[in-house]
Each structure stands twice: as structure tokens, then as C-alpha cells.
């Protein structure tokens with residue numbers, strides 16, 4: 144894992160000292176709220192519905208055990224004993240008090256963490272495939288590139304005041320687990336005809352009010368050109384981006400208004416100017432960074448214990464078959480720890496759970512932890528012979544729910560339970576969906592399914608790319624939920640289609656059940672997933688199931 | 700034509716703690732919605748909001764929220780304000796924890 148350089152360390156400490164003074168000056172009245180607000184946002188501190196909220200960056204979702212323990216310590220000391228992992232691979236604390244925030248930032252700095260650029264119109268936390276460096280299908284580990292981008296973008300003078308926030312996601316696999324097509328810049332590793340690794344560069348994706356899938360501006364970018372090319376994209380956006388209208392300021396609108404061909408031409412022209420200015424220092428730096436991400440020393444040991452447990456213990460088998468992913472080393476597995484126990488808040492972990500996950504990572508996982516954009520925690524490198532013991536420990540902590548990729552593995556933004564911008568709640572909808580289908584014992588029958596819920600049009604819960612998306616709205620002072628179907632956040636990304644009129648809070652779970660019963664009735668065979676069935680039959684049968692039932696009830 | 704004024708309370712968040720509070724008729728900041736001053740007159744509402752906004756060392760983000768008279772004092776009329784009176788629905792955190 145990457146460790147701070149002296150420069151990083153000094154930079155973060157200086158920011159903590161600066162913000163500590165700013166908080167003091169706010170509290171003694173020398174700064175007004177109008178003056179203070181942009182300063183606190185520069186340090187990840189929002190004022191939400193019931194309290195302040197601190198958003199802490201977890202670069203490309205990677206954490207070591209010491210960092211995870213420190214997050215637990217912060218949750219216990221200055222918050223309410225838990226933290227919320229988000230779709231941007233960050234963690235949010237929902238209850239800090241303003242005078243405590245400097246101490247929290249100090250504690251973060253002690254473990255090489257911070258909250259810088261987690262808000263504001265700058266390049267935000269660079270996100271990456273949560274299986275980076277472990278996945279069997281990977282061309283190259285994307286984290287060194289993400290780290291290079293992080294160092295380059297942090298406090299970059301030209302890009303601190305962009306027209307709007309800017310999000311970059313990167314995957315080292317052709318299979319996209321980082322939703323790259325819904326980011327301002329998406330980078331997907333591919334090989335060219337000669338077999339060399341490089342990037343497909345996608346620009347102008349994004350969710351929110353005007354959801355769009357990014358357009359490919361380069362089919363193949365040699366990896367050595369990464370930094371000048373990304374800088375070219377940002378530079379063009381910084382010039383063209385709409386500063387007159389907040390809702391039209393994202394690069395997706397720029398791409399849309401300029402046209403894909405013209406914007407590609409402009410990016411390439413700017414790239415031609417910038418390329419010669421990069422003298423190769425970025426490549427030296429990349430080589431150093433890469434060393435920090437060298438693969439762990441994999442152990443060579445028999446995996447018989449795993450095989451024995453797998454055939455003898457049905458509980459272990461259910462968990463292993465659902466929550467494990469193929470590792471590039473056949474003796475190893477990638478473990479996804481579900482933070483979606485039925486009825487719990489998606490993405491929340493208690494401090495005790497954080498500590499346990501840190502311990503397990505240290506004992507069995509080469510000290511590596513990841514946060515996924517799907518709000519789960521990953522142990523990327525676990526030897527198969529350790530899995531039975533690991534599973535037993537997870538069970539004790541309520542962390543062994545075997546539901547990864549299934550119905551109850553729901554992404555939900557904080558919604559109106561926490562967020563000041565929300566128009567309806569998300570969390571209780573996720574909780575009720577999970578418990579309802581758990582009671583029906585249908586979720587394994589239904590199979591792979593992505594339900595994503597946002598509490599407002601900003602789409603932090605990625606509802607547009609959910610197989611089933613749910614958007615909470617305010618309809619004349621009551622919560623109302625709009626459903627979209629057929630969204631996809633992978634390499635075959637699409638924005639879901641609206642089904643029709645929304646549903647009241649008490650109607651939303653029955654409505655989702657009608658959709659899923661329709662799917663079970665019309666699928667060709669159990670292996671046809673919901674998304675495949677939707678692509679085959681289209682919207683109509685689902686609309687009938689959703690809305691005609693109500694008509695039938697009225698008629699009765 | 701301007702819309703008819705509907706009753707309001709003044710609400711804000713405490714600067715230090717972030718907690719939701721309401722302005723009372725005797726100029727306190729109460730965590731309880733039912734202790735708020737229910738304001739029926741538009742000009743008075745603006746005055747009270749100005750008074751609240753001036754308290755820069757105590758509260759942030761003061762605004763007028765719709766309310767109605769209830770059996771034990773003002774009650775919120777919109778679900779957002781109803782949530783603000785108690786706290787999130789996934790944990791017994793926030794006000795509801797302190798009120799029990």
C-alpha cells in the first residue's frame with residue numbers, strides 16, 4: 144500500500160493546523176458563517192439535517208488495518224459508534240460536533256488520512272475497482288494510476304475551482320466494477336492489437352439530474368500518456384464548462400452541448416500541446432508508486448480444509464458461493480464482507496465491526512482492506528484454507544450475511560434520515576425490502592439483482608444504473624417513490640427507464656414484489672437473470688404487473 | 700398576487716453541536732418543536748427571522764418552516780420538518796434519544 148511521503152505528511156498536517164485555526168475563529172466570531180462555510184467544505188465538513196457530517200476520503204477505497212481501527216476510534220470518541228461507507232468509497236461520520244472536528248482531522252492525519260477535496264468543485268476522491276490487485280480478470284492493478292492521479296490533482300492550482308465537482312473512476316479489468324461510464328472521466332484498462340496495456344478513456348458520464356453514459360474519446364491511450372491526457376480533458380472542461388448555471392456545469396453537459404466529435408478534437412489538440420511538457424517525471428513517480436503496490440507474498444499451502452468445509456457445512460457453502468470472487472492466485476479468494484445484514488442500514492459498520500475487520504485483515508488478509516462503491520468491505524487476499532475460520536469470526540459479529548450481489552445487497556444513500564438535500568428517505572425503504580424478501584425466502588431464488596435507492600435527484604445512490612432503481616421524491620408533502628428498470632453500471636452501462644407514476648411509502652415494497660414476481664413468472668429458466676429477462680421482454684410486462692394490479696383491485 | 704401567509708416557526712441548527720432548534724416566544728432556542736413560537740403574521744415572522752439570523756455565535760441557517768397549532772403547541776406540517784423534530788428513522792439517535 145502507498146505510504147505518505149514527507150511532502151504528503153507535511154501538507155496534510157499544515158491543512159489540519161490551518162483548519163483548526165479557522166474553527167477557532169468561527170467559534171469566537173471572527174469569521175461569519177458565510178466566510179466559514181467554504182472553508183469547512185474544503186475540509187469535508189457539511190451541515191446536515193440533524194448534525195454536522197464529516198466526509199473522509201478513502202483513496203480508491205484502500206485501507207490498512209491501522210486506518211480502519213482509527214476510524215473505529217473516531218466513531219467511538221467523537222461520534223455515535225459507527226460510520227457510513229458511501230458509493231464514492233468514502234466514510235461519513237454523521238454526528239461530529241464542530242469544536243471536535245480539528246481533533247478528528249488530527250487523528251486522521253496520524254494514520255495518513257484526511258478529508259481534503261471530499262467536497263467542492265475540484266477533482267474528488269479517485270475511485271477504483273475494489274478488487275484491484277487481486278481480480279483474476281485484471282490486466283493491471285489500477286491503484287498506482289489512481290494514486291498518481293490523486294497526487295497530481297491534490298491542490299492542483301488550476302483545478303481547485305472547476306465549474307463543478309469532478310469524478311474520476313478507474314478499473315484495471317475489462318469487466319467494469321467501478322461504474323466508469325457514469326463518471327466525468329472513466330478509465331478502463333484494455334489491450335491493443337499488440338497486446339500492450341492502455342486505457343479506454345470515457346468522458347461525460349454522470350448521474351444526478353441529467354443522467355448520461357460517458358462517451359469514448361479514446362479507444363486506446365498508452366499508459367504513459369495518462370496524466371497529460373487527463374489534464375487535457377480537465378483543461379478543456381475548465382475552459383468550456385458552464386459557470387452560468389450550476390445544473391449545466393458538469394462535463395456531461397459540455398460534452399452534450401459541444402458534441403462528442405468536437406470535444407474529442409479539442410481534447411486531442413490540447414493533449415498535443417501538453418504532452419511535450421511532461422518530461423517523464425510522472426513515469427518515474429508512477430514506477431515508485433507501483434513498487435508500493437507490489438503484490439503481497441502469497442503463501443503456498445494446501446486448500447483441503449476449504450474443500451472439506453465447503454462440502455460439509457451448508458451455511459459456509461452458501462456464504463462462500465455468494466460472497467467470494469475468483470482471485471488471480473487459485474489458492475486464494477477475494478472475500479466481500481456484506482454490510483447489508485437484513486434490516487440494517489446499508490453501508491454502516493459499528494466500531495466493533497470495524498475493529499474485527501481490521502483484525503481479520505491483519506491475520507488472514509495480508510493487511511489489506513477495501514471499501515466498495517456498493518458499500519461493502521473487501522478482504523482482497525485470503526488464502527482458502529483460512530476461510531472457514533474467517534467465516535466463523537464474521538458470523539459472531541453479524542458480518543457473514545450471504546447476500547452479495549443479491550436483492551438485499553442494496554445501495555442506499557443516506558436520504559432524508561441524514562441528508563439536507565433529500566426529498567424522501569432511502570434507508571428505511573432498503574431495510575424493509577431486505578426484511579420483506581428475507582421473510583419470503585425469495586432472494587436466492589431471484590438471483591443476481593442490483594437495487595439502488597436515492598433520496599433525491601442527485602442520485603448518490605446510483606438509482607439510474609440499478610437493475611431496479613428507486614428515487615425518493617416529495618409529492619405535495621408526502622414521500623413518493625419512482626421506479627426505473629433495466630439500468631446497468633458495468634461495461635454494458637445503460638440508464639434505467641422510468642416505469643410510470645411513483646408509489647407512496649407504504650406501496651413501494653409491494654410494488655417491487657410485483658415486479659419480481661412478474662420476473663419469476665416470465666424468465667425462461669432460473670439462470671436467466673432479471674436484467675437479461677428485462678432486456679429480452681422490455682418494459683411492458685413489468686408495467687402491467689406494476690399498475691394493472693391496482694386497476695384490478697379498484698374494479699373488485 | 701402574493702400567496703396567503705401560513706403559520707411558521709423559526710428553526711435553525713446550533714453552531715457548535717449542529718442540533719435542530721426552534722425559537723421560542725421568550726427568545727430561547729429550544730430542541731422541542733412544541734415550545735416554538737407559532738407566528739401567524741408575515742411581518743412579525745420576518746422580524747423574528749432577522750432576530751434569529753443575528754445570533755451568529757449560537758445558530759446557523761435559520762429559516763421559517765411551516766407549522767400549525769396542535770394540542771400541545773406548534774406541530775410541523777411537512778414530513779421533512781417532522782423528521783427534524785426527532786432524528787433519523789434507522790437508529791434512535793438525535794433528539795428522540797434525548798427526549799425519552
Ligand code: HEM
Pocket residue numbers: 189191196228229230231235310325326348349350351352390393555556557562563564601602603604605
Ligand atoms: C452531504 C451529503 C451529500 C450532499 C450534499 C450531496 C450532494 C450531491 C449533489 C449536489 C450531487 C449532484 C451532482 C450533480 O450531478 O450536479 C450529488 C451526486 C452524487 N453524490 Fe452526493 N451528496 C451527499 C451525499 C452523498 C453520499 C452519502 C454519497 C455516497 C453514498 C454520495 C455520492 C454521490 C454520487 C455517486 C453522485 C452521483 C452523481 C454523478 O456522478 O453525477 N453523495 N451529490
Ligand code: SF4
Pocket residue numbers: 556557558559562563564565566597598599600601602603604
Ligand atoms: S441522493 Fe440526494 S438525498 Fe441521497 S445523499 Fe445524495 S443528495 Fe442526499
